[in-house]
Every structure is written in structure tokens, then in C-alpha cells.
Amino acid sequence: MAQIGQGILTLALALAIVGMGLNIVGERRRIPELSASGLRALIGVTLLLVLAAAVLLIAFLTHDFSLAYVSGRSSTDMPLRYVISAFYGGQAGSLLLWATAAGIMSSIAFYRNRARFPRLVPYAAATALGVLAFLLYMMVVVSTPFAVNHITPAEGQGLNPLLRDPGMLIHPPLLLSGFASFTVPFSIVVAALITGRMGKEWLKFIRNWALISWGILSAGIFVGGWWAYHVLGWGGYWAWDPVENVSLLPWLTVTAFIHSIIVQERRGMLKVWNVGLILASFVLSIMGTFIVRSGLISSVHAFALSDIGPYFLGFFLFTVLLSIGLLVWRLPLMRATGGIESATSREAGFLLNNLLFVAIAFATMWGTLYPLVTEAVQGTAITVGIPFYNRVNGPMLLILLILMGLGPLLAWRSTAREALIRAAGIPLAISIVAIVAMLWLFGQPMAAMGVGASLFAAGAVVVEYYRGVKLRQKNAGDSIPAAIYQLARRDPRRYGGYIVHLGVALIAIGIIASWFFQTERQVVIAPGERVDIAEYTIAYDGISTAQGADHTTVNAHVRVFKGDKQETTMEAKRFFYRGFQDQPTTKVAVETIGFDDVYVMLLEWSDDERANIRIFVNPLVTWIWAGGALYLFGMIVLALPAPVPRPVRAAVPRPVGGLVGETAGD
Amino acid sequence: MRLPVTRAILTLITAAVLGIGVGALPALAAEDVYDERTVEIGRNLACPVCQGQTVADSHSRVALEMMDAIQAQVEAGRTDEQIYDYFRARYGDEVLLEPPREGINLALWWIPVVVVVLGLGVVVLYVKDSAALGRRAPQPADGPPTDQELERLAERVLSEHEQNQLRQGDAQVEST
Numbered sequence: 001m002a003q004i005g006q007g008i009l010t011l012a013l014a015l016a017i018v019g020m021g022l023n024i025v026g027e028r029r030r031i032p033e034l035s036a037s038g039l040r041a042l043i044g045v046t047l048l049l050v051l052a053a054a055v056l057l058i059a060f061l062t063h064d065f066s067l068a069y070v071s072g073r074s075s076t077d078m079p080l081r082y083v084i085s086a087f088y089g090g091q092a093g094s095l096l097l098w099a100t101a102a103g104i105m106s107s108i109a110f111y112r113n114r115a116r117f118p119r120l121v122p123y124a125a126a127t128a129l130g131v132l133a134f135l136l137y138m139m140v141v142v143s144t145p146f147a148v149n150h151i152t153p154a155e156g157q158g159l160n161p162l163l164r165d166p167g168m169l170i171h172p173p174l175l176l177s178g179f180a181s182f183t184v185p186f187s188i189v190v191a192a193l194i195t196g197r198m199g200k201e202w203l204k205f206i207r208n209w210a211l212i213s214w215g216i217l218s219a220g221i222f223v224g225g226w227w228a229y230h231v232l233g234w235g236g237y238w239a240w241d242p243v244e245n246v247s248l249l250p251w252l253t254v255t256a257f258i259h260s261i262i263v264q265e266r267r268g269m270l271k272v273w274n275v276g277l278i279l280a281s282f283v284l285s286i287m288g289t290f291i292v293r294s295g296l297i298s299s300v301h302a303f304a305l306s307d308i309g310p311y312f313l314g315f316f317l318f319t320v321l322l323s324i325g326l327l328v329w330r331l332p333l334m335r336a337t338g339g340i341e342s343a344t345s346r347e348a349g350f351l352l353n354n355l356l357f358v359a360i361a362f363a364t365m366w367g368t369l370y371p372l373v374t375e376a377v378q379g380t381a382i383t384v385g386i387p388f389y390n391r392v393n394g395p396m397l398l399i400l401l402i403l404m405g406l407g408p409l410l411a412w413r414s415t416a417r418e419a420l421i422r423a424a425g426i427p428l429a430i431s432i433v434a435i436v437a438m439l440w441l442f443g444q445p446m447a448a449m450g451v452g453a454s455l456f457a458a459g460a461v462v463v464e465y466y467r468g469v470k471l472r473q474k475n476a477g478d479s480i481p482a483a484i485y486q487l488a489r490r491d492p493r494r495y496g497g498y499i500v501h502l503g504v505a506l507i508a509i510g511i512i513a514s515w516f517f518q519t520e521r522q523v524v525i526a527p528g529e530r531v532d533i534a535e536y537t538i539a540y541d542g543i544s545t546a547q548g549a550d551h552t553t554v555n556a557h558v559r560v561f562k563g564d565k566q567e568t569t570m571e572a573k574r575f576f577y578r579g580f581q582d583q584p585t586t587k588v589a590v591e592t593i594g595f596d597d598v599y600v601m602l603l604e605w606s607d608d609e610r611a612n613i614r615i616f617v618n619p620l621v622t623w624i625w626a627g628g629a630l631y632l633f634g635m636i637v638l639a640l641p642a643p644v645p646r647p648v649r650a651a652v653p654r655p656v657g658g659l660v661g662e663t664a665g666d
Numbered sequence: 667m668r669l670p671v672t673r674a675i676l677t678l679i680t681a682a683v684l685g686i687g688v689g690a691l692p693a694l695a696a697e698d699v700y701d702e703r704t705v706e707i708g709r710n711l712a713c714p715v716c717q718g719q720t721v722a723d724s725h726s727r728v729a730l731e732m733m734d735a736i737q738a739q740v741e742a743g744r745t746d747e748q749i750y751d752y753f754r755a756r757y758g759d760e761v762l763l764e765p766p767r768e769g770i771n772l773a774l775w776w777i778p779v780v781v782v783v784l785g786l787g788v789v790v791l792y793v794k795d796s797a798a799l800g801r802r803a804p805q806p807a808d809g810p811p812t813d814q815e816l817e818r819l820a821e822r823v824l825s826e827h828e829q830n831q832l833r834q835g836d837a838q839v840e841s842t
Contacts, residue, residue, distance in 0.1 A: 234723030241718035339796035385763030525696035
């Protein structure tokens with residue numbers, strides 16, 4: 001197994017280097033046959049990566065403990081699903097997954113578009129091959145998944161208990177593929193900078209692949225939050241931990257991009273900025289992949305430390321310098337062909353949106369890296385925790401929420417005041433009523449403003465939909481559901497985007513509610529006793545234990561009452577895995593009752609079954625998951641191909657034909 | 667930590683027996699382990715062995731012991747300031763979740779503000795500049811027309827186009 005796997009990776013590395021050469025020489029010397037084989041080299045490298053991944057997977061499934069990577073993180077008594085997820089439970093496997101995902105996506109992107117962009121694709125493929133070559137070098141020389149044990153152990157060590165959770169089956173692969181997917185937009189931009197070709201068609205190409213990266217990364221971040229909430233057991237879903245932060249950074253820049261690219265499409269502005277955002281997203285995703293594993297910053301997520309630090313730093317610096325160099329070299333090519341005419345225009349709104357996204361990204365990165373700064377300057381380490389991020393990012397996120405409502409109501413170029421007031425009137429009224437009501441009921445001005453802003457944004461989406469539905473009812477006689485469907489079907493970019501906005505508004509309300517109005521109690525409780533928390537009563541019934549194949553489970557039994565009525569029974573669990581007895585993991589008991597999540601965690605217990613339990617009542621956390629689902633749904637709508645109205649095209653006068661084609665773009 | 671098997675079975679039986687008595691609300695209320703102030707302070711301290719979590723949120727032994735230490739000091743009537751200083755002396759500045767706002771750490775707080783202000787300045791300059799450009803320069807070939815007439819024409823065409831699309835959609839619906 002080891003030789004086969006190692007052989008495949010070495011072959012892939014050689015092919016990647018040769019492929020880079022073929023692509024570059026083929027394009028420079030104008031030998032199409034050569035660049036064509038360069039593209040085939042990319043596909044070949046991808047197939048080899050898939051093959052290597054298959055070999056590693058087979059090694060896991062057959063419990064081949066002669067491989068150090070397999071024996072180090074799996075065992076024969078682990079359930080099949082965790083044996084599979086052990087694949088990416090360490091450095092080398094994660095690298096292999098990353099490279100395979102990057103290979104598959106770039107192969108698809110460049111093979112499908114080889115005829116449309118014959119000049120561009122060779123350089124793009126060469127760039128992707130360069131990235132893959134770096135990763136393959138790491139896997140062949142520095143951190144190989146196919147290293148052999150000197151003595152084959154009879155049994156493996158098993159997987160880190162924190163990773164034994166259904167959430168871990170999807171979160172890491174999604175996040176890793178999300179990071180990896182930035183290889184495609186990055187390669188497209190690098191190729192465009194080298195060749196100087198950035199036309200209208202190219203814009204679509206880059207936009208589509210940026211959307212795919214944004215989508216995968218968003219899904220990965222959501223699943224991560226869900227996992228943290230159900231497993232880590234501190235009643236929250238996001239803690240501004242370094243690893244969470246670095247996964248957010250490329251999300252912030254690519255989200256800025258998918259907004260600002262619309263300005264470039266419509267008004268020919270922000271060309272340099274957009275290219276910069278894509279380059280930054282890739283650089284940040286490289287940072288996201290490596291920074292924690294390199295041991296530079298410690299975090300709860302640091303499952304695997306290794307000596308890849310210097311290599312990663314080298315690659316990182318090379319990418320940054322290459323990006324800046326290309327950007328500066330091609331500055332003259334990217335002159336704006338339009339300008340901003342009014343501060344109350346859609347494009348000005350997008351500008352502010354981008355400033356905020358990038359500022360949040362900067363503040364988050366600054367906070368994450370700041371401990372390194374003090375360490376270097378003063379020699380003392382410090383911690384930058386939740387308060388910093390809340391105080392710095394909180395206000396910016398609030399403005400962003402307001403802007404999310406205002407933006408879609410602004411017209412391009414310049415908005416007439418009356419039109420804006422007419423459009424914003426109802427959402428504004430709703431949000432003011434909500435703010436006043438919340439202040440009256442709860443106090444908490446920040447929470448009131450946040451909810452007001454979210455409702456304003458949601459209201460704006462509803463107003464936009466209402467207008468669209470009205471128009472369709474008048475012009476096409478659609479019923480309301482048919483009109484809603486047709487709107488999204490005909491203009492997926494616009495209405496898909498609105499659905500995402502609605503999802504974000506829901507998520508924001510859920511976050512605000514569960515952050516400001518969480519109640520918490522920690523009690524030592526004997527069987528037969530009760531705890532009152534918010535409007536609930538928890539009755540504790542004692543401890544039981546159960547023996548699994550590779551672990552012992554301790555269950556604390558509780559019943560939840562609302563008033564006198566018993567709502568549910570729950571078990572808060574702790575797991576003790578063989579080989580990891582000192583790291584018991586948690587399965588929180590969570591039950592959604594009405595708007596609240598009742599969340600019970602078992603901390604400690606004694607032989608007389610007295611237990612130390614921690615209870616949270618988290619309002620509206622379900623809205624975060626519902627909002628997340630809506631967000632993902634909107635994302636799928638966005639990705640739908642817009643219908644091409646062929647017969648209409650002939651009816652449109654030539655000079656403004658381009659404009660018509662672009663109306664889908666807001 | 668692992669309980670003997672016999673004990674496990676016994677506890678299972680107990681739980682099953684207790685499970686039968688569902689519905690009754692117990693009368694005895696459990697006591698809180700910590701004062702509210704203890705939890706508040708614990709929330710502002712970083713757990714030294716499990717980075718990324720606060721002392722209040724972590725379930726590690728060290729964190730639980732720290733919580734007990736905070737509780738003891740709260741009960742002894744010490745101020746928040748004194749308690750933070752106690753932990754700072756033992757674990758260094760690292761233990762504070764929010765770095766002290768003094769000396770070099772002012773950079774942590776102020777640099778993001780400076781960046782936002784600079785960014786805003788750049789945006790304002792860009793808007794001014796580009797507004798001038800938008801007014802002065804005649805539109806280049808691939809730029810959109812600024813002409814009012816053209817704009818109106820575009821709008822008319824757009825609404826026609828939209829209506830055409832709607833009608834066409836009906837035709838499609840009917841034909842399927």
C-alpha cells in the first residue's frame with residue numbers, strides 16, 4: 001500500500017511540473033498541441049490524486065496499520081463512518097483532500113472552458129498545476145500520508161474523540177474543499193493578468209467560480225457552527241477562535257467580491273479592486289489551511305502540529321509577492337471606464353459594503369495575528385478574545401445589515417429621493433416599531449438596533465419581491481406562488497441574492513437573541529432535585545452508564561418542564577473513548593421548545609449520582625439554522641443558469657443590447 | 667473515572683425506576699455552584715490549557731479549579747479588579763480575554779479604527795474623483811451611456827423586454 005501510494009504521489013508531482021512547462025511553453029510558442037497536453041496533464045494529476053486518495057481510503061477500510069497515518073488515527077472497533085472521517089483527521093490526509101478537491105475543480109473549470117478561452121486556459125492550468133505541485137511536494141517529501149510504521153501495531157490508536165461526531169463527517173471536507181476551491185478563481189485571475197485578457201466573458205467565468213467557492217465555504221462554516229453548538233458544550237456556536245477566524249477571512253473577501261463584481265459588470269469600475277479581492281481570497285485560504293497546523297497560533301482546532309511551517313510560509317510569501325507583482329504590472333490595463341455620479345447610488349452602496357467587508361476582514365486578521373506581534377515585540381503573549389471582536393466587528397456588522405436593506409432599494413447612478421423614501425418607507429417603519437418595542441420590553445439598545453436593522457433588511461427583500469410579484473400578476477396574470485417561482489427562475493441572480501439576504505437577516509436575529517438573551521445556570525444537583533431557569537424547570541433523575549465497542553457513555557437523565565407540563569426527557573452524555581480516557585467528549589442534550597433551546601451539559605458527577613450540570617436557555621438559535629438553510633437555498637437559486645430569451649434578443653435595438661443582457665446583474 | 671460494571675447496572679436500574687415516576691415536579695431546588703459575578707469574571711478569563719475557550723466555558727480541570735478560586739474570592743468580598751490582578755500575577759496577561767488597554771496593546775484597539783477611517787477617506791476621494799471623471803469624460807466605447815435620452819430609451823426597452831419575457835413565459839407554460 002505504502003509504496004503504491006507514495007509512487008502515485010511522486011508520479012503526480014513529476015507530471016504536475018512537466019504539465020506546467022507544457023502549458024507555458026505551449027502558450028508562449030503558440031503550439032496549441034502542447035498546451036492541450038498541458039491541460040491533459042492537469043487532468044492526469046487530478047486522476048492520480050483521486051487514485052492516491054482511494055489507496056489511502058482502502059488502507060483505512062482494511063485497517064492497514066503498517067501505515068503510520070492509519071494506525072495513528074483509527075482502530076478496528078471504530079464505526080465505519082469515523083474510520084472514513086479519520087482520512088482527514090490529520091495533516092497529511094487533509095493535504096491530500098485539499099489537493100484532490102483543487103485538482104477536480106480546476107480540471108472541470110478549465111476543461112469545460114478550453115474552447116471559450118484558448119489563450120487564458122493554458123496559464124490558468126499552469127497556475128493550478130503550480131499550486132498542486134507545491135502540495136504534492138509537501139506530501140511526497142515533508143508530510144506524507146504513506147509513511148510506514150517500523151513495527152506494525154496490532155491495533156490502531158483511534159481517532160481524536162472531538163472528531164467523532166456526525167458533524168465532523170461534513171464540516172472538515174466542506175471547509176477544506178472551500179479553501180481548495182479558491183485555486184480556480186485565483187488561477188483564472190493570474191492567467192488574465194499574465195495575458196491581459198479580461199473581457200465580459202471572462203467576468204462571467206470568474207464570477208461563477210467565485211460563487212462556487214463562496215458557496216462551499218459558507219456551507220462549511222455553517223456546519224462548523226452547528227457542530228460547535230452540539231459538541232463543544234459552552235452554549236454557543238462561534239467563539240472567534242483563531243481557526244474560525246481564518247475560515248471567515250476568505251469568506252469575507254469573496255463575499256465582498258461577489259458584490260463588487262456587479263459594479264464592474266454594470267459600470268466598468270473597481271477592476272483592480274476586484275482582481276485584488278480574488279488574489280487576497282486565495283492567499284487567505286492558504287493561510288486558513290496552514291496557519292493553525294503550522295503551530296504559529298494555538299487553538300482548540302490544532303489536532304495536528306508538524307514541521308510544515310517554513311514551507312508554508314515560503315509558499316505564502318511567494319503567492320503574496322506574485323499577486324502584488326502581477327497586479328502592479330497590469331495596473332494600466334485596468335482603468336475604470338465609468339465613475340460614481342452620486343453618493344445615493346447603488347454603486348456607492350456597494351463601495352461602502354466592500355469597505356466594511358474588508359475592514360472586518362482586516363480587524364479579524366489583526367486580532368488573530370496580534371498575539372504574534374506582542375510575542376515578537378515584547379516577548380509576552382496575550383490573548384485576544386471575544387470582547388475585542390464584538391466591540392470592533394459588532395458595529396461594522398450592524399452597518400452592514402442596514403446597508404443590506406438599503407442597497408437593493410438604491411438605483412444605479414443616482415436615486416431620486418422620493419423613490420427611495422417610497423421604497424424604504426414600510427421596512428423603515430417596521431424596524432422603528434421593532435426597535436421601540438424591544439427597548440420598551442428588554443432595554444438593551446444594541447440588541448434592539450440589531451434586530452431593527454435585520455428587520456429592515458428583511459423588509460426590503462419583501463418589498464422587492466412584492467413589487468416583482470405585482471408586476472407579474474399584472475403582466476402575466478400569475479398566481480402569487482407562480483409569480484414568486486417565476487421571478488427566481490427568470491432572474492436567479494437578483495432573487496437568489498435576495499433569498500440569501502433574507503437568510504442572513506434570520507441568522508442575525510438568531511445570533512442577537514441568543515447572545516443578548518441567553519440565560520445560564522450551573523448547579524450541583526442530586527437525583528430528585530430541580531433547577532428553575534427562565535420559564536423552565538429541569539428535574540434531574542440520576543446517572544446511568546453504558547458500554548460501547550470502543551467507549552463508555554455516561555448519561556445524565558433530565559426532564560424538562562414548562563410550568564407544570566412536562567415537555568420532554570433528555571440525556572446529557574459524556575463519552576470516554578479507549579485510549580483517550582482523559583479527554584471525555586460531550587454530547588449536549590438540546591431540545592427546542594417553542595422559540596427556546598433548552599441546553600443541558602453534564603460537567604462532573606460523583607458516585608452518589610450528584611451531578612454538576614450547566615444549563616442554558618438559548619432563544620432563537622433555531623433561527624440561525626433555519627436562516628442558514630435559507631441562505632444555502634438562495635445560493636442554489638443563484639447558481640441556476642439564467643434562461644436565455646432568444647426570440648426577444650432580435651426585438652431589442654442593437655445599441656443598448658448589451659445593457660439588456662446586463663439587467664440580470666443586480 | 668470509569669464506573670465498575672455492577673455499579674453501572676445498578677444505576678441503570680435506578681434510572682429506569684426513576685423514569686417510571688415521570689410527570690412529577692421535584693420540590694427540592696438545587697443550589698447554584700457559582701455566583702453570577704463569578705461566572706461574569708470567568709467569562710473574561712482565558713483557560714490556560716485549552717486555548718480558545720473561556721474559564722467559564724471550559725470543562726477542563728484547571729478551568730474548574732479556577733472557577734472555584736474565583737468563587738472563593740468573590741465570597742471573600744474581593745473586588746473584580748483584585749481578582750483579575752490575582753490571576754494576572756499567576757498566569758500573565760495571557761489569562762485576560764481582553765488585553766489590558768495600555769502600552770503597546772493600544773495598537774490592537776486603534777489600528778482597526780485607523781484602517782477604517784483611512785479606508786473611508788480613500789472611498790470618499792475615489793467617489794469625488796470618479797464623479798469628476800463621470801461628468802467630464804465622454805463615455806468610452808464599452809462604458810454605459812450617460813445621456814439622459816439614451817437612459818430613457820434603455821429604460822423603455824427594459825420594461826418592454828421584461829414584459830416580452832413574461833408573455834413568452836406564459837407561452838412556455840402553456841406549451842408544456
